Amino acid sequence: MTPIHLFTLKNIPVSGSPFFLILVVILSLGNGSVLNMILFGMAIIFGVLSHEFGHALTAQKFGLMPEIMLHAMGGVTTMDRSAKTAKQDFLITLAGPLTNLVIGGVLLGTKLLLITSGIGFIFNYVPPLWAFLDSVMIVSLVWGIFNLLPIKPMDGSKVLDFLLRKFLSPNKAEATAIVIGALFSAAVLIWAIIGQNTFMIIIGGYLLLINGSYFVALFKKDKGASASSDQRLVQAEGIYEKGLIAARNHDWKSLERCGHQMKKLAISEDQLMRAYEFLTIANTNLGKYQDALSYAPHAKQSDAVKQAVARCKQLS
Secondary structure, X not given: OOOEEEEEEOOEEEEEOHHHHHHHHXXXXXXXXXXXXXXXXXXXXXXXXXXXXXXXXXXXXXXXXXXXXXXXXXEEEEEOOOOOOHHHHHHHHHXXXXXXXXXXXXXXXXXXXXXXXXXXXXXXXXHHXXXXXXXXXXHHHHHHHHHOOOOOOOHHXXXXXXXXXXXXXXHXXXXXXXXXXXXXXXXXXXXXXXXXXXXXXXXXXXXXXXXXXXXXXXXXXXXXXXXXXXXXXHHHHHHHHHHHHHHHOOOHHXXXXXXXXXXXXXXXXXXXXXXXXXXXXXXXXXXXXXXXXXXXXXXOOOHHHHHHHHXXXXXX
16 A cells, blocks of 8 residues: 655654554554553554654764655665665664663663652552553563564664674675574564464564575575676676776776775675775765765775875865
8 A cells, every 4th residue: 555644753754554553453452441452552653653763863864864654564764875884874773773772761760760769659640641651661662672683674683784794704794694583583483373472473474484585595595606706706806907997097986986886796805895995095086075984994994095084084
């Protein structure tokens, strides 16, 4: 179904699918009285929106134009273009579940403080308010933790991939994340079956289907990996030679283009670092100093890169 525009907040448009309301109703059923079910449903909407606004507001800080869409699996934040650096993408990804955990943690801490301070009797006043805050606390903590699971398409999968790339090559990091995602999705399904939770069995099955397909594709990819890697290696090295020629001719736009092409084809850490070296030098000479500084930490730390960074810091 075509999403319906609901509202715009902080220049961030929010649209929703009718299936989102079906999700809210399903999750709210069985939560006591009709009033409690309504309050729990409102808490779900608040929890999902706060999660997505965590992503969106962080993306906005990096100059991106985010949009939020609520759908049958919760919500998704899309942007007009990708983040400039892996670190920015990591922070945007992490901001969603962290927003949930902060809200849930503050509410839990406040509740415990009121109880231990001997003034828990205030919970007897305006019961619907406390029931709603309790629901927000539960939804926020559960939604935040659930989204941090290293399972595609959850935020935790991206977080895991980012962290693995600190220690492994991009290909090995991706493969490791896929294996871990498949194992965790299987664990979620087994847990749901043991608990006889019909809704979570459906969700677990859906997640296992997604992550299982990535797992199967990984093995198919491995069979042709040797030929594919050799081809990409030759292509990347050819582009590297073109980049060197562009640098000698001071053709900075061509050098920038070579850097982006090498970044896509890189199959080793060394190739990736050389791609960022091209991007750092090219963007410095094109006057894109902030972009150059964002690429520099990932570049091969040659004399040319060090000089480019010094120049950027002086002129930006």
